[in-house]
Every structure is written in C-alpha cells, then in structure tokens.
Amino acid sequence: MTDTAGATDYDVLVVGFGPTGAVAAGQLGRLGHRTLVIDRLAAVYDKPRAIALDHEIFRHFDNMGLAEAVSPYIEPFTASEHFGVDGRLIRRIDMVAKPYPLGYTPSMVFNQPAVEAELRRHATSFSNVRAELGVELLDLVQTSDRVGARLKDRDGRHRFVTARYVLGCDGASSTVRQIAGLGLEDLIFDEPWLVVDMRVNENALARLPQCSAQFCNPARPVSFLIGPKNHRRWEIMLLPGEDARQMERPDNVWKLLSPWIKPHDGELWRAASYRFHALVAADWRSGRILVAGDAAHQQPPFIGQGMCQGLRDATNLVWKLDRVLKGASPDSLLDSYTVERKQHVIELTGKIKAIGQSICERDPAAARQRDAQVLADGGGKPLLMTRQEIIPPLRAGCLAHHETPARGSLFPQPRIARGSTARLLDEVIEPGWRLFIDGRSNDAAPMLSLCATRPDISAAAVAPVGAGAPDALEETEGVLANWFDRHGVVAAIVRPDHYVFGTVRNVTELDGLLREIDVRLRDAPAERDKNSDLRMENTP
Incomplete structure (x- = not known):
C-alpha cells in the first residue's frame, strides 16, 4: 500500500x-x-x-x-398470530404487558x-x-x-x-x-424467500388481517406484517424449482398475493428475493x-x-x-465485544432458527405434529409468548465475575415523579456507569456514601411513591421495586449500554463489586467465561 x-x-x-x-x-x-x-x-x-x-x-x-x-x-408492532395446517391459530407472539419495563412500547x-x-x-x-x-x-x-x-x-x-x-x-x-x-461460521439455515412490500389503499386495509400473521401452511409458508400507516409486507417462501428472479416479476408477485390483495388495491413498493441465512x-x-x-x-x-x-x-x-x-x-x-455480542447473536439466532424451522415445515404430516405439539405446549390452547422473552441476556464479557441475579440483563427504566409529571429515568440521570439502590433498603444510605467517592459512577436510590424514603427518587409505577423484589437484591451497577454489570444484597457485596469494575475496566481484559464459546449445536 x-x-x-x-x-x-x-x-x-x-x-x-x-x-x-x-x-x-x-x-x-x-x-x-x-x-x-x-x-x-x-x-x-x-x-x-x-x-x-x-x-x-x-x-x-x-x-x-x-x-x-x-x-x-x-x-x-401488532401481535403475530401463527396459523397451522388447517388454518387454526396455534401460537400468538405479543409484547409484554404494561407497565412497560423500559418505558416504551416493547415492539415497534x-x-x-x-x-x-x-x-x-x-x-x-x-x-x-x-x-x-x-x-x-x-x-x-x-x-x-x-x-x-x-x-x-x-x-x-x-x-x-x-x-x-x-x-x-x-x-x-x-x-x-x-x-x-x-x-464466517455457518449456523445452518438457508431458505429462499420473496419479500413484498405494499402501500395498500385505504379501502383495502380492512380486508387484510388486522394482526401480523405467520401462515404455517406446508404448501407455501407465508409471513404477513403490518408496518406503519398503510405499509404491509408479505414474506413468501419460494419452492424448489422456482427461479428467484422470475418470481420478483410483478405478474408473479400478484399471483402470490392473490389470496389477500389485487393489483387495484395498492401500490407494489418492492419485491425482492433473498436467501434467509444464519451466519456469524x-x-x-x-x-x-x-x-x-x-x-x-x-x-x-x-x-x-x-x-x-x-x-x-x-x-x-x-x-x-x-x-x-x-x-x-x-x-x-x-x-x-466479540465475547458478548457473538454469544448473544448465536443464542438468539438459535431461537429464531427454531421458530423459522417450525414455520418452514413443508411435510404435511410433520406440520400436523408441529401444530399438535405447539398446542400441547399451550395446555391445549394457542401457545402465548412474548417477543421480549425470546431475547437473551449477555452471558459473558465485561460483567461481574460471579454470576449474580439479573447479571447481563437489561436494566429497567421506571418513570420518576417530577412534580405533577413523570420523566423517564434516563432523563433524570443520564446514561453512563450508574448505581441504582432500592430506596426501601436499610442499606441505601451507606451504599450512597460508599459510592460518593466514585465520580465515574452516578448513584441514586429509587423507591415507589409513598414508600417513605425521603432521599430517594420516587417511581410512579413500581417497575423497579418489583424488579428488586423479583431478583432478591437491593442494588445494581449498570453499564452505559443499560446492561446490568452485577447486583448485590448488602454494602459489603457492593464494595467488592465496585473494586471489580476497576479490574474489568482498568487493569485487565475481560475474562472469557468457560461457556462463552457457544456453538450452534448447543442452542435450541
């Protein structure tokens, strides 16, 4: 050069x-x-x-x-309803209920x-x-x-x-x-699909499904997504022998869309064929x-x-x-970076791949078995899942060395009372390294004192409105109080990207965790956990 x-x-x-x-x-x-x-x-x-x-x-x-x-x-994002071989609803994937854990609509x-x-x-x-x-x-x-x-x-x-x-x-x-x-490592998924985006006329929208849907029909699996305003998307599996470029032609696209929509019902925005891969x-x-x-x-x-x-x-x-x-x-x-993100991608891809393989089943007998199993998993009714439970935490990397409750998970964002209004936590304390303490805990004051000598870490106690914690920020919906109770901890150290570095149950554990941050960030590289070199055969 x-x-x-x-x-x-x-x-x-x-x-x-x-x-x-x-x-x-x-x-x-x-x-x-x-x-x-x-x-x-x-x-x-x-x-x-x-x-x-x-x-x-x-x-x-x-x-x-x-x-x-x-x-x-x-x-x-609307819920996604999965329909089996005979058009029966077998699974529904929605978002978690209010109060939303991060303060926003969970899926969009x-x-x-x-x-x-x-x-x-x-x-x-x-x-x-x-x-x-x-x-x-x-x-x-x-x-x-x-x-x-x-x-x-x-x-x-x-x-x-x-x-x-x-x-x-x-x-x-x-x-x-x-x-x-x-x-690149091949995570073993390779399927040809046609993705079609439409701007649908107002008078045709009511005739389309009102939820996003997966039509798990072995004759030809199809995904339907409701985008913003009048944007609708179909993802259509291509069958053996079909030429991907030929299937992008408008006349072929309209034939594939004919069960749902006709040419006079909207504008064909995009039709593009892809091979859905799983690579890392x-x-x-x-x-x-x-x-x-x-x-x-x-x-x-x-x-x-x-x-x-x-x-x-x-x-x-x-x-x-x-x-x-x-x-x-x-x-x-x-x-x-590689330790954290590669494992997260592999684990999430394994879950997505399992859902995709279920949707893409082309054998009618196997598809009926799939339908029966999904319904059985739901107790004889359509299986209910949330998109959020599918997303894994971080498992390794720049995290507390010892596994503590909620380590590697996303830290919630409660709404904090400010006079007659409420503001999201990140508006009250800007992201960076942060320590959040359960304001109901007897250890709240000594924990705040311990962190007062750390200008690199912002610290705050948080308690529900009316909890009688005078030095704490007051949250309006109990999101963080419920989180502390669920995990059995009284404080969490949170990274700038909102992932939990580690949690503690008392002041002594907090002192140790603060010392470990120095080791992780200043004195030594992040250690690779013994299970971090995850491979696809170990994912569902």
Whole structure:
C-alpha cells in the first residue's frame, strides 16, 4: 500500500452509513471523537428493508436525542398470530404487558428510509463527524497505532486517510471483514424467500388481517406484517424449482398475493428475493479493525431482530471504544465485544432458527405434529409468548465475575415523579456507569456514601411513591421495586449500554463489586467465561 504520510487522521473510520454505521457515528460524535463515515452509495436506499425495532433500541434513540425526530415514522408492532395446517391459530407472539419495563412500547415497526435519514442527520450534526457518500473502501493496512485506509472517491480519485480504529458496518458482503480476514461460521439455515412490500389503499386495509400473521401452511409458508400507516409486507417462501428472479416479476408477485390483495388495491413498493441465512463472524475484531451489523452476522427475520442486533453491536462497542480512545481503559477491553455480542447473536439466532424451522415445515404430516405439539405446549390452547422473552441476556464479557441475579440483563427504566409529571429515568440521570439502590433498603444510605467517592459512577436510590424514603427518587409505577423484589437484591451497577454489570444484597457485596469494575475496566481484559464459546449445536 502507498505511504499514508500526510493523510487526514481520525479517531474512528466508520465504513457504511446504514443504521448501524449511523448510530455508531452519532454516538462517537456525541462523545467528541473525530469520526469519518463513508458509504459507497450516494443516498439513503429508498425502499424498506428492516421493518421492526424494540424498546432497547428506542431507548438508545431517546438517549441520543432522536426520539422526537423518529417517532412520526414508528408505530406499535401488532401481535403475530401463527396459523397451522388447517388454518387454526396455534401460537400468538405479543409484547409484554404494561407497565412497560423500559418505558416504551416493547415492539415497534418503522419506516426504514425515513428513520435512516434522521440517523444520518443526527450523526452529521456534530462538527467532529464528517460523512462522505459515493466513497468506496479499497484497502486497509494496520500499523502499531493506526489503520491506513485507501479510498476511492466518486470521481475515481484515490486518496488515503488514517484512523486509530476502523469499524466495518458495510453489510453482508463487507469489504472490511474480507480485508481483515474475519471468516464466517455457518449456523445452518438457508431458505429462499420473496419479500413484498405494499402501500395498500385505504379501502383495502380492512380486508387484510388486522394482526401480523405467520401462515404455517406446508404448501407455501407465508409471513404477513403490518408496518406503519398503510405499509404491509408479505414474506413468501419460494419452492424448489422456482427461479428467484422470475418470481420478483410483478405478474408473479400478484399471483402470490392473490389470496389477500389485487393489483387495484395498492401500490407494489418492492419485491425482492433473498436467501434467509444464519451466519456469524468467527471473530469480530482483527487488531484495530472491528465489524458490526450485517458485516458480523446474518439471521433469519422471523421475529424482526436483524437491525436491532446491529444497533446492539454499535452501542456495545462505542462505550468501550470511548474509554480506550480517552485512555481510561486498555485496548484489551475491546476483546469483550466479540465475547458478548457473538454469544448473544448465536443464542438468539438459535431461537429464531427454531421458530423459522417450525414455520418452514413443508411435510404435511410433520406440520400436523408441529401444530399438535405447539398446542400441547399451550395446555391445549394457542401457545402465548412474548417477543421480549425470546431475547437473551449477555452471558459473558465485561460483567461481574460471579454470576449474580439479573447479571447481563437489561436494566429497567421506571418513570420518576417530577412534580405533577413523570420523566423517564434516563432523563433524570443520564446514561453512563450508574448505581441504582432500592430506596426501601436499610442499606441505601451507606451504599450512597460508599459510592460518593466514585465520580465515574452516578448513584441514586429509587423507591415507589409513598414508600417513605425521603432521599430517594420516587417511581410512579413500581417497575423497579418489583424488579428488586423479583431478583432478591437491593442494588445494581449498570453499564452505559443499560446492561446490568452485577447486583448485590448488602454494602459489603457492593464494595467488592465496585473494586471489580476497576479490574474489568482498568487493569485487565475481560475474562472469557468457560461457556462463552457457544456453538450452534448447543442452542435450541
């Protein structure tokens, strides 16, 4: 590679300006890091691809100051009803009941082009973030303290930049992943599907299902999703012998949609054939080069977690990268990124794969057995599940060494009373390292005193309104009090990405946990738990 002396230098080069890259760039910008984000395309892709997000992701949007901007393009996700061989309802996947644990609707649908445009606008609102479109990455070369990148501008001119780290968010065929030599592991799922997006006329909407649905018909499995406003999506399994490109033709698409809708009922927005894969990068890091989003993993879409996984990658990595760039933690902290996110992806993909294989059953006899088993699991009635129970916690990485209740799970976000109104917890105490204490506990005061010497950790006691805890924030719905009671703990230390580092039952345990944070963040790399090298054969 040509000498990069004199090349423009950045803290981070983000390759790919889709949702994952835009969130990473926006978070890096807010933290003050000089960031260059590039994308080979000149504009946001104008067709919907991702359609679902959840409360964890919206919480991060809110933390970034984006909730108001993206809310017009987001609506609640309807329940998903699964119908068996004879059209009988066998399973219903909904969201958890109120009061919502994170303070938002747990499952949502969204308009990707519009939301992605807002994510880009937010990222480029920071003076330290530069976005360059129509720019292609050609090569990367690492030195001891930098990565040199050779770029090709839209006019064909080659130039060089350097960065302390490179983050590849450049999709399933990632150039960054290939240059870094990060191989993919096959999690054994490969099915051809046709995805059809429609803008349905108002007078035709009432004739369509009023819930999202999975038609688990062995003749041809079909998924139906209700998107925002008049957006409806069909995901249709292609059968052996069907040519994927031919099936994208409008005449074939309308034949497939004919049980539900006719050409005069709406506008065909997009028809694209895909192979639904299950893949994960063997390692997500090679020195100063890291990958995220589809560059690191691909999974079937059956519970709408594809984009969510990419944004979890970004939020997991950025707070660690921030510490490393500022010299607060050693570079080895970044090793926990692969440990945490790879295992989470493999475990969730295993659950999604099991649901997908159930939906995709083509043998009628086996499909009837499936229906009977699902109904039996529901006690003779349609099995009720929530999307939230399908999402696993973190199992390993930058967490308390000893497994404590709720370790690695998402910490809830109660509503805090503020005069005659209520505000979400993150608005009262901004994200970062935080200690939350059960204000009803006798240990609340000594725990607050213990943490008073730690400027790097915000501490607060929280108790229900009327609990008689004068120094505590008052929550209005008992979300956090119920959480403390359920887990049998009186305090939790929470990471900047809202995952629980560890929990304690008394002051002595808290003192030990605070010491362990120093070890994890400052003195040693995160240890790999003995079960962290999970493989697909160990997942359901």
